[in-house]
Amino acid sequence: MKISSINISSEILHKMYVTMLRIRLFEEKVADILSNSKEIICPCHLYIGQEAVATGVCMALNKDDYVFSTHRSHGHYLAKGGDMKRLMAELYGKETGCSKGKGGSMHVAFKDVGFMGSSAIVAGTIPLAVGAAFAFSIQGSKRVSVAFFGDGATHEGTFYESLNFASLKKLPVIFVCENNQYSTHMPISASLADVRIYKKAGIFKMPGIRVDGNDVIKVFEVTRKAVEEARKGNGPTLIECLTYRWRGHVGPSYDLDKGLRSKEELDYWMRRCPIKRLERLMFKLGCLTKDQKDQIYENVKKEVEEAVIFAKESPYPKEDELYKDLLND
Amino acid sequence: MIKMRRLLYHQAINEALHQLIERDPRVFLIGQGVTSPWYVGRTTVGLIHRFGPKRIIDTPVSENSITGIAIGAALAGMRPILVHPRMDFMYYAMDQLANHAATWRYMFGNQFSIPLTIWGIVNRGGGQAAQHSQSLQAIFMHIPGFKIVMPSTPYDAKGLLVSAVEDNNPVLYIDDRWLYNCEGEVPEDLYKVPIGKGIVRREGKDVTLAATSYMVVEALKAAKVLEGEGIDIEVIDIRSLKPLDKEILINSVKKTGRFIIVDGGWRTCGVSAEILSIITTEAYDYLKAPALRLALPDVPAPASPALEKVYYLNSEKIIVKVRELMSDKN
Incomplete structure (x- = not known):
């Protein structure tokens, strides 16, 4: 990228850098805990490698815009501004967890920042995001709604139904497909007749854009444009972010021993680390020094450690919690 | 007003x-x-x-x-x-x-x-x-x-x-x-009927007929016919399945001692199964006869009018069931 083409303040670059690092170090910590203890038992789908997507998208949103997420939820949650301690406590199944220990890793939400929940049912939140956008449109509000989903979600009927309805009604919703090229163990070429997911927008008469999902600035810029159009009443956009998850579908393993993917492929993508990439750019632009970088790492590490301590020290939910929160009475 | x-x-x-x-x-x-x-x-x-x-x-x-x-x-x-x-x-x-x-x-x-x-x-x-x-x-x-x-x-x-x-x-x-x-x-104005409350549609002392939705209409028809035979039917409109007004059902059984649930859904694992389970466990002591149910047979709905007649419930089928319940053996 040409430096001259970057129209982003150094403050935003810093925010992006910190956000990506918070996600990365949080997830590395979770991987470490999963590998070395039984403190976390719920299934965790780690976001390592995909940080630029959540970060670039959420940086283009306001606090009162809505985000809906998936089973691979931690990155979206943190990028939208969800509390890190309460996320870790949720993974530990503690009563201080963001979902009071009732959701686990796949079901996190933080309503105060517009993080409206994550579904473990593939594509499950796509119509919910459309519905929220529909409400915003009825209310005459300028808010937008975002559906994050993976490439696997485009195998589901509700993806197509939702795109159709959103475009039909010109709703302020952004469909963000994180194409990490695998749905669980299955490579995308084995499951989609046409792997160009962004092309599916055209049949519903909406813009579809493919972007390098490891380039946080590109993701940010494309989202910013889509959000602008949505707020103007010009309807939805489908953004396909090409990216890669470093770990396996679930848990801390790199999955190289299972014959599901090659070391070469993983190495290729690790060389394209979204955080290193932004770091190099910031060094080049002179808006990040080595000392600042070290300081940011220290701060984030400390924040993650504190989150673990908070989670460990928090109590488990009491038995009678089992029966609470089902209905609003 | x-x-x-x-x-x-x-x-x-x-x-x-x-x-x-x-x-x-x-x-x-x-x-x-x-x-x-x-x-x-x-x-x-x-x-x-x-x-x-x-x-x-x-x-x-x-x-x-x-x-x-x-x-x-x-x-x-x-x-x-x-x-x-x-x-x-x-x-x-x-x-x-x-x-x-x-x-x-x-x-x-x-x-x-x-x-x-x-x-x-x-x-x-x-x-x-x-x-x-x-x-x-x-x-x-x-x-x-x-x-x-x-x-x-x-x-x-x-x-x-x-x-x-x-x-x-x-x-x-x-x-x-x-x-x-x-x-x-x-x-004419807006008003609320509370969720979670059943209602007695007809008071009676011999048999409780609890019914859902359209089955209430058929139960009331049946009650009228049975009245002529000297059988006094209490009809309860369940109205709310969840939360379920167990109290109104149990209180009625306390009075009549006989209970039939009539539901327009299938029999197996149906609403009727759940309600029978409640009656036979929570009102067991008041039952003078086995609690019974009427529900749809466990087959898909047929098209032919001849088969629909067999499939769907109506007041005649309810009457037969009540007579069965009131027969000597019970």
């Missing part, structure tokens, strides 16, 4: 919809056929002309996503009424109903409300056969996270719809097209 008029059941629903949508800008109606003068049993007449396409939303046939969209709108502060004009198509929407609407409050530790009315219509008979005839109340009753009502009178049709829309939970409002031409007294 309450102004009462006699309305047909479908007119009571239509009036409730007009008044609810007029009163609260958060309420809207979404579903297939809502702008059609006939598709939803004439219940939506006049709405599109009065409120326009922003609040009366006719939809593509995408049941699952439209259901998800209604849930998403509820999460964003609206109070949608989502109609599925034939319950059979709600199987398409099971993911959004069971995995999303029913879980979103619990799964996230009480952060969200889903004030959503899901109106499912049972539309059967007339040779409509297996895929246009199902009464799926038991399937939804099985899933934690819903309230479920089944009104049987025009009065309750309006009053329960108001309660459903004002409730902060997903409420399944299930009604039967066979009720749509029943007539009854209905107040």
Whole structure:
């Protein structure tokens, strides 16, 4: 990228850098805990490698815009501004967890920042995001709604139904497909007749854009444009972010021993680390020094450690919690 | 002063919809056929002309996503009424109903409300056969996270719809097209019928007939005939399946000692099974005879009128069952 083409303040670059690092170090910590203890038992789908997507998208949103997420939820949650301690406590199944220990890793939400929940049912939140956008449109509000989903979600009927309805009604919703090229163990070429997911927008008469999902600035810029159009009443956009998850579908393993993917492929993508990439750019632009970088790492590490301590020290939910929160009475 | 008029059941629903949508800008109606003068049993007449396409939303046939969209709108502060004009198509929407609407409050530790009315219509008979005839109340009753009502009178049709829309939970409002031409007294103003309360439709001392939805009409017919045979029937309209008014059922059994549940859904694992289980465990000491049930046989709905006659329940079948219960051996 040409430096001259970057129209982003150094403050935003810093925010992006910190956000990506918070996600990365949080997830590395979770991987470490999963590998070395039984403190976390719920299934965790780690976001390592995909940080630029959540970060670039959420940086283009306001606090009162809505985000809906998936089973691979931690990155979206943190990028939208969800509390890190309460996320870790949720993974530990503690009563201080963001979902009071009732959701686990796949079901996190933080309503105060517009993080409206994550579904473990593939594509499950796509119509919910459309519905929220529909409400915003009825209310005459300028808010937008975002559906994050993976490439696997485009195998589901509700993806197509939702795109159709959103475009039909010109709703302020952004469909963000994180194409990490695998749905669980299955490579995308084995499951989609046409792997160009962004092309599916055209049949519903909406813009579809493919972007390098490891380039946080590109993701940010494309989202910013889509959000602008949505707020103007010009309807939805489908953004396909090409990216890669470093770990396996679930848990801390790199999955190289299972014959599901090659070391070469993983190495290729690790060389394209979204955080290193932004770091190099910031060094080049002179808006990040080595000392600042070290300081940011220290701060984030400390924040993650504190989150673990908070989670460990928090109590488990009491038995009678089992029966609470089902209905609003 | 309450102004009462006699309305047909479908007119009571239509009036409730007009008044609810007029009163609260958060309420809207979404579903297939809502702008059609006939598709939803004439219940939506006049709405599109009065409120326009922003609040009366006719939809593509995408049941699952439209259901998800209604849930998403509820999460964003609206109070949608989502109609599925034939319950059979709600199987398409099971993911959004069971995995999303029913879980979103619990799964996230009480952060969200889903004030959503899901109106499912049972539309059967007339040779409509297996895929246009199902009464799926038991399937939804099985899933934690819903309230479920089944009104049987025009009065309750309006009053329960108001309660459903004002409730902060997903409420399944299930009604039967066979009720749509029943007539009854209905107040002109908005009023609520409480969710979670059954009602005694007819007092009696010999046998309790508890029934859901249209089966209440048939139970009342049966009671009238049996009165001539000297059998005094108490008819209870269950009205709310979830929460279920166990007390009204148990109190009635205390009085009569004999109990039959009549439900228009299938027998196995049906509403009738759940209610029998409650009666035989919680009212066991008061039973003078085995508690019985009438439900649909465990086969898909047939098309031929000859077979429909065997399949569906009516007052004659109820009468036979009551006589069986009252026979010497009991």
